[in-house]
Amino acid sequence: MRNFLFEMKEGLLISLRAIRANKARAILTTLGIVIGIASVVLMSTAIRGIDNAFQTGVSSLGSDNLYIDKFEWFNNDIPFWQLRNRSNITLADYKKYADMAKLPAASAPTVWSNQSLKHKEHSVEFILVQGTTDDYIKTTNLNFSEGRFFNEIESNGGREVCVLGSEIAKKLFPRGSAIDNEVKIKGHRFKVIGVLAEQGSWVMGNFNPDNQAFIPIQNVFKYLQNQNRRSVTINVRAPNSQMVDAVKEEAVGIMRRIRGLKYDENNDFSINQQEALLNTINKTVGVIQIAGLFITGLSLFVGAIGIMNIMFVSVKERTKEIGIRKAIGAKKRSILGQFITESAIICLIGGMIGLIIAIILSLIINQFLPTSVDANAFILAIVISILTGVLSGFAPAYTAAKLDPVEALRYE
Amino acid sequence: MNIINIEHIAKIYQVGSEEVHALRDVSLKINKNEYVAIMGPSGSGKSTLMNVLGCLDTPTKGLYDFKGNNVSQMNDNELAAIRNREIGFVFQTFNLLARSDALHNVELPLIYAGVSSSERKARARLALEQVGLSDRMHHKPNELSGGQRQRVAIARALVTQPSIILADEPTGNLDTKTGEDIMALFNDIFELGNTIILVTHEEYIAEHAARILRLRDGLIENDEVVEKRFVPAKNGASN
Numbered sequence: 001m002r003n004f005l006f007e008m009k010e011g012l013l014i015s016l017r018a019i020r021a022n023k024a025r026a027i028l029t030t031l032g033i034v035i036g037i038a039s040v041v042l043m044s045t046a047i048r049g050i051d052n053a054f055q056t057g058v059s060s061l062g063s064d065n066l067y068i069d070k071f072e073w074f075n076n077d078i079p080f081w082q083l084r085n086r087s088n089i090t091l092a093d094y095k096k097y098a099d100m101a102k103l104p105a106a107s108a109p110t111v112w113s114n115q116s117l118k119h120k121e122h123s124v125e126f127i128l129v130q131g132t133t134d135d136y137i138k139t140t141n142l143n144f145s146e147g148r149f150f151n152e153i154e155s156n157g158g159r160e161v162c163v164l165g166s167e168i169a170k171k172l173f174p175r176g177s178a179i180d181n182e183v184k185i186k187g188h189r190f191k192v193i194g195v196l197a198e199q200g201s202w203v204m205g206n207f208n209p210d211n212q213a214f215i216p217i218q219n220v221f222k223y224l225q226n227q228n229r230r231s232v233t234i235n236v237r238a239p240n241s242q243m244v245d246a247v248k249e250e251a252v253g254i255m256r257r258i259r260g261l262k263y264d265e266n267n268d269f270s271i272n273q274q275e276a277l278l279n280t281i282n283k284t285v286g287v288i289q290i291a292g293l294f295i296t297g298l299s300l301f302v303g304a305i306g307i308m309n310i311m312f313v314s315v316k317e318r319t320k321e322i323g324i325r326k327a328i329g330a331k332k333r334s335i336l337g338q339f340i341t342e343s344a345i346i347c348l349i350g351g352m353i354g355l356i357i358a359i360i361l362s363l364i365i366n367q368f369l370p371t372s373v374d375a376n377a378f379i380l381a382i383v384i385s386i387l388t389g390v391l392s393g394f395a396p397a398y399t400a401a402k403l404d405p406v407e408a409l410r411y412e
Numbered sequence: 413m414n415i416i417n418i419e420h421i422a423k424i425y426q427v428g429s430e431e432v433h434a435l436r437d438v439s440l441k442i443n444k445n446e447y448v449a450i451m452g453p454s455g456s457g458k459s460t461l462m463n464v465l466g467c468l469d470t471p472t473k474g475l476y477d478f479k480g481n482n483v484s485q486m487n488d489n490e491l492a493a494i495r496n497r498e499i500g501f502v503f504q505t506f507n508l509l510a511r512s513d514a515l516h517n518v519e520l521p522l523i524y525a526g527v528s529s530s531e532r533k534a535r536a537r538l539a540l541e542q543v544g545l546s547d548r549m550h551h552k553p554n555e556l557s558g559g560q561r562q563r564v565a566i567a568r569a570l571v572t573q574p575s576i577i578l579a580d581e582p583t584g585n586l587d588t589k590t591g592e593d594i595m596a597l598f599n600d601i602f603e604l605g606n607t608i609i610l611v612t613h614e615e616y617i618a619e620h621a622a623r624i625l626r627l628r629d630g631l632i633e634n635d636e637v638v639e640k641r642f643v644p645a646k647n648g649a650s651n
Contacts, residue, residue: 323507324508327466328521328568329493329495329525330496331489331493334524406463406469409507
């Protein structure tokens with residue numbers, strides 16, 4: 001062991017000397033590895049960033065929530081013609097459900113409409129305006145930065161009040177508070193009574209509450225949308241995660257009753273959960289991961305070939321040196337170690353530079369997409385670059401170790 | 413005491429379809445503290461004999477016994493170990509590492525012997541002092557004259573305190589004056605009790621040795637002890 005460490009140390013020193021003697025070449029060779037490692041690290045952190053964003057985005061839906069919808073979110077096996085004839089879930093359906101359901105902690109109907117919001121000269125386009133009732137807030141984990149959600153009276157009375165997501169509030173009211181101001185939705189005035197705290201999950205796009213506005217559900221049908229066109233989604237929150245399955249079962253029973261389904265008829269509605277979304281996201285992220293790492297892995301592979309190439313040249317050039325070392329007593333192992341170490345160090349230096357570049361780039365990209373370079377990325381970069389160095393240095397080093405000292409000494 | 417005992421060795425190279433008998437049948441004994449010159453025209457097999465003596469190569473036939481070790485049966489790593497411990501090489505073209513300074517060049521064999529860094533430095537300094545280069549330790553080969561380079565090479569050969577010093581045309585790349593200086597250094601080293609084998613084709617260089625071996629066509633043509641011009645080391649001197 002001591003012997004091994006000694007040889008490692010001496011091999012390291014010898015290699016450092018050789019690299020120092022050939023700086024320009026080492027730098028150029030390193031470039032391939034720099035690019036390879038930078039792209040691998042960047043890709044893996046970007047993927048992790050995307051994954052994190054998805055996960056937090058999805059979990060903001062709440063794991064205790066069910067969504068009773070006309071359609072499945074992710075339909076894989078029900079043929080289209082069976083879905084085509086499903087009838088909308090109506091507000092009346094919701095009321096019946098709410099009366100009959102005993103298990104949920106809360107439930108609320110939601111219906112959305114895509115609208116522009118205006119306040120004086122400011123406006124925001126393509127906003128998901130959610131129509132719902134006062135119970136909605138009990139089915140979510142949303143917090144308020146100011147104000148409140150609409151109450152039962154406002155909800156039932158269909159008052160012209162609205163609650164804004166943080167992004168919308170920022171855009172419409174860049175200065176000062178939004179509370180008690182009016183926004184225009186499709187020409188109709190709504191008084192702002194609350195602004196949500198920032199949720200900060202970019203990945204859900206328009207489904208992010210930051211980009212949504214909420215108004216009493218009647219108003220959607222009154223001003224924005226024909227009631228017959230839109231199916232209502234019933235948000236249901238189970239009291240706790242153990243109850244989710246029971247709530248689901250109850251919901252199925254009630255919905256079948258409301259729909260008047262016979263025992264041999266299939267459900268003509270769907271009960272969705274974030275689990276389904278998560279599964280789909282995990283699948284997608286997995287594919288991105290494999291494809292991304294494969295592509296960036298290719299660039300690393302090209303870098304490795306560069307290293308191998310230059311190490312072969314280096315061995316050829318230093319044939320005489322190898323002869324001298326062997327003549328004065330270097331064993332095969334020492335020569336092998338010397339060249340592998342050299343290649344590993346070149347790659348490690350390249351890897352470190354690549355890592356630094358990846359960190360800088362990810363800080364820049366972080367302005368637009370969430371990425372994070374963490375300890376794993378460090379370890380990944382170090383391990384991959386050393387491994388690349390050892391693998392690409394092995395064949396050249398082996399040729400060097402095998403050289404016949406007499407031949408090598410004669411080489412000019 | 414016998415250091416080298418060679419019995420009926422032959423070395424045959426395969427060049428294409430032809431067999432080249434570089435050494436046909438050579439038997440030779442070299443004792444401790446001998447100063448032997450190996451002479452012969454080119455093609456006589458003296459380089460091959462030197463390679464075999466220096467454990468850089470093994471004979472095709474015959475027995476090579478080095479201090480009781482059967483060198484003719486050794487594998488590459490064992491040969492490397494015996495070269496490292498027992499043999500100090502001095503080459504015609506010096507064969508120093510161009511990018512390393514004198515001190516590191518002299519240290520090199522000790523690295524492969526597994527000697528610790530501090531001890532290595534101390535021993536390399538001592539060896540460089542011995543060849544009169546204590547003021548050139550941190551010069552690289554290209555900053556040294558030919559004679560100085562050869563002195564570094566000699567220091568490198570001495571630093572492991574080997575059983576034999578094998579010098580292959582050590583003055584071949586030097587002018588006459590510098591060559592004489594180097595030969596004087598070899599004389600000093602010999603007088604300290606070292607065993608020296610000198611390969612040369614110059615009569616006046618060979619005359620420094622106490623015994624001259626003449627090779628021709630892979631055979632020893634003549635093996636004579638010339639007048640002892642140098643007094644061997646006093647009795648009991650080691651190495």
